[in-house]
Amino acid sequence: MREGEGWVLFAWLMLLVAGVMSVIDGIVALSRSSFFHDVGAHYVAGNLTTWGWVVLIVGIVEIAAAVSVWRGGSFGRWVGILVAGISLVVWLSWIPIVPFWALFVMFLDVLVIYGLAVYGGQRQEA
Template sequence: MTSSGTETSRTARAPEHRPFATGWTIFAAIMMTAGGIMAIFQGIAAIAKDSLVVVTRHYVYSMNTTGWGWIHLILGVVVVLAGVALFNGAAWARVVGVLVAGLGMIANFLWLPYYPFWAIVLIAIDAFVIWALCVGTTRKEA
């Protein structure tokens, strides 16, 4: 039994282009680049001037603000590089983006006693970045 041309065209379709998913990838790239730049400035501020960072008393996590400044600075540079690579469609940037956004969420959670509002905003941005990168670029037909 031979298959007709219409059956073949139905089963062997080219991947459907979804601008919505592409839009979410661009959104993630923009948010990663912007969030990474903010983390770089946050790290520089903590490294350059320890007295600028307000330390609360009796918080469970106490740390050296200069050390955390270096962590934010390095993490910010990696996030910016991955965000710029997402604009070029690099597949590795998607995986790296999810990983560094997750690390950013943890770092900003630990940063809560120093800048609570700023940390909450960056945690929310990281959550949106992870979601946008996990949406995918193609839809599988059932």
């Protein structure tokens, strides 16, 4: 294994898991499940259907970025960094609601950004 290959693998896995979870969240929001009623009324901008579509589309982009990272494409590297950066900022707003989980996800986002920024280009060169 080359130097940094583990970081790229970690970033790929985190993007894939985040994408799948976002797709699931989007589908649940679109189905108007009671799962989001308490949180949805207070923390989600717009209505639940809009939130569901946005999260679903973001999840699909995350999965596409993960596939691109796995294949060594630059699309996945840059989109992965962008998505992790956006996630980092979004989770800042969730610190008062779920402090430990928000800080944990933010920590993972920083690791994904580091892995893709420092080592993400190595797969393309191989």
